[in-house]
Amino acid sequence: MKKEQPDYSDLQHSVDTLIGKFGLVKTIEVINNLSGNAQLKSSDTQKVKLLVVYIISQSIQIFDLQEPEFYTSTIQEYRDARMACYFLLKKYTDTSYAKIGESFKQSKRAVMYNYHKCDEILSIPSFYKPFVAKFQVLENNVVNFIAKLN
Structure with missing residues (x-):
């Protein structure tokens, strides 16, 4: 059991x-x-850039997506993966919504909306089991990566 x-x-x-x-x-x-110190300061610009690249590559792999369509696809899985990226970047760096949006060619408002939507989804995981399972794997990988960076 x-x-x-x-x-x-x-x-x-x-x-x-x-x-x-x-x-x-x-x-x-x-x-x-x-x-x-499980958070990176935006003054560590090289580490934050590495983290952005890492989070994107891991989300593509974990959500089983195609890289060329990652930034532009409107398919739900792609939107969920980007939402998870926004949330983790905001959670583990002190980067502004606007700066995160620049990395994804999105507005500050879109990043804020998705951040809060992801927070809401994570607050009731039983309704979003597939997303939460993938998100947890992604977050664990990110925490391990940050520990190695520090």
Whole structure:
């Protein structure tokens, strides 16, 4: 029978696995990076640019899309992938809506709308299971990428 919610024993097992793989010093460094600095400042422009490229490439892969149509397609899967990108970029960087929009050739208003729509979707995951599942994979990949950048 599968557990519905992880507990502290699951956390301890995961930490032990991490220590076994990376060693104590690196594990502490990773945890500190994730807990204290899982966000990039827009002053780290090169890191933010790398993150934008990474998020886009991962969303194309996770949502199973074609790269040439990523920015322009009106098919729901493409719109969902872009929405997830906007949300993650805003969440993990201090970049403005307008700057995020520039990366996607979208207006500030479109990015804001999609950010809030994604936030609403994530607040009721049982109604949007396919999207939420893909979003969680994408977010986990982004957090791991940021930890490596820092």
